[in-house]
Amino acid sequence: MGSRRFARTPSLPLFETGLPCVAPPLPPAQAGMPLGERRFLVLHGESLAAERPAVWALRFSPLVGIWREEGLVIETTGLPDPEPELLIRVRRAFAAAGAPARGLLGGAPAALAAMLRAGLRSQVLAPDQEAAALPRLPVTALALPEAMIPALHRLGLRDVAALEAQPRGPLARRFGQLIAEELAALRGRLVPFTPVRPPPRHLQSREYLSPLCTAPGLERAIGALIERLCAGLLESGEGVRALRLLAFRGDGSWQELRQGLGQASRAPAHLRRLMDRRIEELQPELGFEKMSLAAETTEALHARQSGLPGEEAEPEALSELLDRLEQRLTIWRLAPRASHWPERAVRRADAFAPVAETMAAPRPLRLLRRPVPVKATALLPDAPPLQLTLGRRVERVVSAEGPERLEPEWWRPPQERPPRDYYRVQLASGARWWVCRRGEAGPGAQWFVHGYLA
Structure with a gap:
């Protein structure tokens, strides 16, 4: 894929991060950790709630998502940088890329987003600081419909503390479940969001x-x-x-x-x-x-015991060869199909897909794109050919095997294809042809070369 850019600004020097460091992947048990032990960075800024800045933010953490069409949420749990330094580095990097942003780092993304709406400056919040700031948040900072705010004000409910003091039942009957869900999110229930890229193991x-x-x-x-x-x-x-x-x-x-x-x-x-x-x-x-x-x-992928030198190649050798060829060519393999007719008997399949083994009669590896008409001479109408004439070229048949008779498939109209008799013949010149008689034996039968046998 080509390069992508979310801000058309000249490149500026980024904040120096010191010696090169390796960012470890998130622990496998991360998804099951309690929310109180997970840490998030929520960023608000102009045009940040889009895929391009979200993908670019993957340079800081493997788990980045768009938060409620307002900005970005970045999970920081397990990252090696101290949280204050991480916040500074992320904000400076976005500013250098032409997208300045405000950010809060804490435990509950919904609470951090509400504090940013309320105008709190960028900082790292400890759990006790986050819990102490929540009751003072105005209801205008919550993710509630604008039409609901005047009704809450008329009831004297102007901040989170007033909302949490009310019984949930009356609030739910009058305003629905939105308020209860938002209060739960502020106190730690994780609101689902879709990562811009699924976090890898x-x-x-x-x-x-x-x-x-x-x-x-x-x-x-x-x-x-x-x-x-x-x-x-x-x-x-x-x-x-x-x-x-x-x-x-x-x-x-x-x-x-x-x-x-x-x-x-x-x-x-x-x-x-x-x-x-x-x-x-x-x-x-x-x-x-x-x-x-x-x-x-x-x-x-389980470990396999390696063989001795000179033994048969490892099973992975073919797969590795196909991987390299696939970078330059379109590769495929033939798979059997439920038909006896040669032109329908196989299909293209993925080169790596398992293919069922078949016990088909010996046939050419490849058929001629267009069967070549020939003239045949036989002792009897339904006997194998003794001589084949291709243009001015006359070939004498020294041995023949067959016939392999193919009748029309019952699910197709009988008049669509007449029956065929196939013969494997060897010529005096040493060549081996796969020839076909189309139609019933007699004066009206037609002969073709359908392929060459190895």
Whole structure:
């Protein structure tokens, strides 16, 4: 994919982050953690509630989503940077990309978004600070319909403390469930949001003090990410089926490459060969400041015992070859289809899909695109041919096998195709042809060469 940009501004130097660091993936148990132990950063700013700035924000965390069409929500749980430094770095990066934003870092995204609407300055909130600020929030800062606010004011309900002091039953009968749901979200119930990219189980990222601009530098950087990614896959007993590379520039643009595999793999050498061929698609411009490599799709992959030198090639060798060929060609394989007619008996299938074995009669590997008409001479009308004439060329048949009779398929009109008799014949010249007699044996029968046998 080409580069994308969410702000048409000149590239500015980003906030210096120190030595290159590796951002570890989110812990597997992250999704089941209590909300009180998870931390989020909510950003409000002009035109932030869109896919492009959300994807660019993946340089800070693997889990980023659009929050209620107001801004972005970024999960920061488990990130290595101290929270105050992370908040400063994120805001400076967005400002350098031409999209200044205000942000609050705390425990409940709904509460952080309400505080931003109320005008609270950017800061990191501890749990006790967040709990103390909630009762003072005005109802105008909540995610409620505008028509509901005057009715709440007429009842003297002007802040969260007044709303929480009211019995839930009367409020629900008059205003519905919106108020109860918003109060629950303010106190910690996580409001569902859709991540801009599903968070991967395995992710490796690295920031660079000197932006990457050259092909050798990109090759080394991607190779290092692949080594660490494969180490994590080996530890978890998995293999990758689809890789996703995100390369971020400092001006709010990025590039995204996806690489699929026919079978799950965690062999660093194989993955490096695949990605090295894609480096020429990257357009660094002023350089990539961060790169992330994710195992987008994984499968269980158990360890296998290697064979002795000189033994049959490993089963993965064919899959790796097809992966490399697929980068340059469109590859497919033949799969059987429920028909005896040669032109309908096979179909194109995915090169990696399992194909059922069949016990079909010996036939050519490939049929002629157009059967070639020939003249045949036989002792009897229904006997194998003794001589075939192709134009001015006369071929004597020394042996023949057949016939293989094909009747019209019952689900098709009988008049559509007459019956056929196929013969495997060997000529005096040594060639082997697959010839067909169409129609009933007799003067009106027609003969064709439908393919050449190996």
